[in-house]
Amino acid sequence: MIADYAQSNTLMKTLKSIILIIFIFTISGSPILAEGDAGQGSVFLLGVDARALGMGGAFVAVTSGASSIYWNPAGLGLLDKTEVSLLHITLWEDTYYDFVGIAYPTLNFGSFGIGAIRLGTNNIIRRDIFNQPGPSFDNNFSQYTFSYGATFPLFLKGGLNFKILNHNLDNRTATGFGLDLGILATPTNYVSWGFNWQDIIEPELKLQTTEENVPSNLKAGIKLSHQFNNQSILVAFDIDKTRSRDIKIHAGGEYGLFETLFLRGGFDRDYATLGLGIFYNFMQADYAFKFQNDLGNTHRVSLTFKFGTSVSKRREVRLERELQGKTQALQTEKGNKVKQFLKEGENFEFKKDWFKAFISYQKTLAWDPENSVALAKVDNLNQKLYQAKQPKTEIEINSLLAENYLKVAQEYQNRQEFNPASILIQQAIKLEPQNQKVLSLQRQILKSQYDKILELERKGVEFYNKGNYAEAILAWNQIIELDSTHLAAKSNINLASAKIKLASYLKQGIEYFNAGDYSMAEKQLNLTLSIDPKDQTTQEYLQRVRARTAKKTTLEDLKKDSEIWKIYQEGLSQYQQGNYQEAIDLWNEVLKVYPNNENTLRNIQQARARLQKKP
Template sequence: MKSIRQIALWLALAATLASGTALASSDAGRESQFSIGSGVRPLGMGGGFVGLSDDASAVFWNQAALSSLDGQEINLMHVTLLEGSIYDVVTYVYPNPKLGGFGFSFMRLGTGDIIRRQDWNDMGEFSYSTWQFLVAYGRTLEGGYQVGTALKIVNQSLDSKSAYGVGMDLSFYKNVYKNLSVGVLFQDVIAPHLRLEDATEITPTTISAGIGLKKLSFGRGFEHNVGLSLEKTEDRSLKLRVGLESVYHKYLALRAGYDRDNMAFGIGIYYQRLHFDYAYKFLDGLADSHRLGMTIAVGMPVSEKLRREKELESARGSSLILEDRRRQFHFFKELGDKYYRANNLDSAYAYYQRATAFNEEDHDVRNRLAQIDNSRNILLEKARLSATERKAIPSSLDAYYAQAELFYSKGSYAAALDVINEALDMEPDNQKFIALRDQIFTARDAEIRRMTDEAVRAEREGRYADAITSYNRILELSPGNVAVKQLVAKTGTELHNFQLISKGAELFSLGNLSDARRRFEEVIKTDPDNVVALEYMERINRLMKESTELEVLQKDEKVWKIYLNALEYFRNGDYEKAIELWNEVLKFYPGNKNTLNNIEQAKLRLQSK
């Protein structure tokens, strides 16, 4: 690669030196009085800056490049021309990484002390000047293409006469490969019309196209920039501008170029945020031209701003992720507490386990998990002892009656009825046991009616888990009860599918996709058109193919910002906006677990409002 760069540099040098003779012939067409250009640095390189345009002079050479400048600059230029004529330029640029690049430039060409003569008599002196003020803007589009424009107000004054006109430039710019950039400028595409008395002057349109090679690093301590432009003005032949700049250790620059008709040379000195430039151009048959300039860097460079913004965004992301982990932990802990209070230990255990994924060190959750494990062991031991005790029931009917009453008082209707049935097997007409059995039937039926009402109400309010709990409790109370059998017969497959869907949804929310899929497949076997099961199956199939972790989002700067913004909306209570942004994330990463879980939580928060 080094040899290719060296060849490119030597070709640029050869073109610079050879073009002096190749394009030295002049033509008689008109051109803008501001065709000298802007910026001492570009002029020292022959003005081959349309494809380079990496400083404040881009306001003149290629406005599209304004959006890629690295900071604010004020550029001053002073040029001496023949017969005391002076050409001055003041330029200010303000690039913004989000809004684009803005630029303003005032350019003035003038001469004074012109002797007024009438009939060979000296009638005093007068002056001539022309100036233009440019307001420029450049923006980067998708794919790295840059476009720009400049609106210009032009004035021409001769003695006491003055005229104004308005014009516009249009430009394009693109960094095509590493250090290589190209640009096109349509100058005065809307041409200013200046009318002084009966004479009207129309600025001709100029089209320029160029390439730039930037920061070619070879030669110890040197960086090289090469610019080449072809320029075509109406009624004039094609012109060449080409130049080379070599910068040594970023404090001394040497420049050479060919500016359409003559050679130009320049030098630049860099001191902290100040740049001092000088350029010299040979003019055939006229006094040579000296150009002086100074550039002042203002404010923080764009690259430094972006670096700091990225650091702040990273810190903000870390803070939001920590906050999100705390929120996720409390969400699952609260669910665990809810089911623990309802004595639904299996569900409580599952949600406490999910909570530990976000905070393994929380003592409350760890203690609850230990308590549930302990409770499970106690229940197993009780079940073992209960079976043993049932076998050791004394044959005495009084003991049977006392045992039945004990089960009844604890709400264990099925166990109480089992004891009564055993006693009635021994003495079928025992009225004491029959009365107790009727009493238990009445209490059990009342409990069934209450649980049925709760189940229907829960189902109507969308609390399906509570409804399933109530239905299961009814079946536990009276597995052979006619009313329960009628309810089961009425709901039949629908109730069974409902239970499967509820369990599948719970498994889906816990991330157990394979078990959830098995339950939804079982639903579809009996109800192929079940919309809920089909929707869950589609989501599971997609997730199982494209499941992603949070780290994947963090690597995608654009999507990561959307994700973090959604977290902020969630934190501020704007759940609908958070869901909207998280759905945007899912368009890029449809299987991201964190995003899907966040959407579910936001929906739950909306329902609880």
């Protein structure tokens, strides 16, 4: 009886091994099931990231992290921090599906990613024609992906993947190369769409005499999302078309609570999926379950780690360094020029060439108008020039000086160094007010300076509108260097600097909130409100913080506080008159005293919804 049981157990394991081999070859494009829709397809159709799998694989327009390496490389354009993603799926009978990916965002050149996927079955029993066991062997598929994603105009992100595929079966090996193209559009915070054309260049795998191409695949999808109070809702829909196969459908949704707990569900081709996610501090853990009656249900687990300084913070730091560096460079250049022309003047004085010495000291004053040494030298040499009477008249002296000022000013003008050029040309005008050459160069300098300012103004506004506040500040700072009285540039610099600080404070506040440090979150969010008291996102997060830390209150509690009850009723009156923003402002005053009042929070939510629909 024991022998019968052992024989039966061995037979079952053999049958399971055969089923697994068929499964792997089927999804890898083997002609074992080459008829109808069960033909060729990528071996890696399971995807990566348990979050995506819990949503039925509808992720082309959702992805934004390291898993973009698989779902859509354009999603790397949304990456804000360095991210590492790990996935493990246990299939059947020593069959595993694993993914590891890392993505890094740069400041100027988009984001880069590297990923590796492995699907393999180990210890497959080799049997002879008499069904006798022999040495075991492995069957493994690997894919190594090098990804790039970047942001483009018109809310578009684009990305490319270069892939190396490898198949090891027993002692045979095949290698192929593939190329993916992805596009992602994010026109609003609520809607995004994208597509990922996988294997535009179809990888060719050849095991001895068997040669196959991995067919190209086109994934296209749309995402709709909305966030309100402490909750978020996301729905996504994808279509999936592999060459020579029917279109497959993916659909899924995600409900988020406090940006910490996420519940998911979806439909992946012909199977239902469920998922759960928890995000805390810098780590996100996701779990997905897929119902598969034919081969058995599967569990998927992934971990995502976000670390390092955010792109926005790095840009802020870079801007400060650039401004400091530029200021230091200007001061250094100014100091070098002053030393150069002072030395030059001293050399001419030593040679008793008063005229050239006078010009050198005037060059010094063009760079440093308050230089005491140059001012004293100019005054002294001015007297020497007229006493020397080498030119016979004062008019001739003035003409020579003006001519030299004109020559040096022209050199500065050619190098677009308008400030010293303007100072020198003013000196020439004092000597010869009617000199047409001098007046003509003055007009050229003023026009060139005006054109340069217009160009910098245009660039500054363009950068600002795109949210590139650091570049905008650099452009406006150059305007100040050309015209220190330019009030608009000064005002714009203050505005852009405030935007950068606001974004930095808000981001830190949200990070503290997600990490559960509500005290620090409130501190950072209050700093944000000090810059923009009406920032809606900040107000929403402050309400979330207070909702977490304060006890709940009812309408009865408000009625007991006559002053607050009066403000609350005034908010209702403004709401009924259609003055939704005024109502929100009043109810926010109520929340300062009763931060977790359900009636007030609900009223604000409704007022904001009406405000968005108001023309």
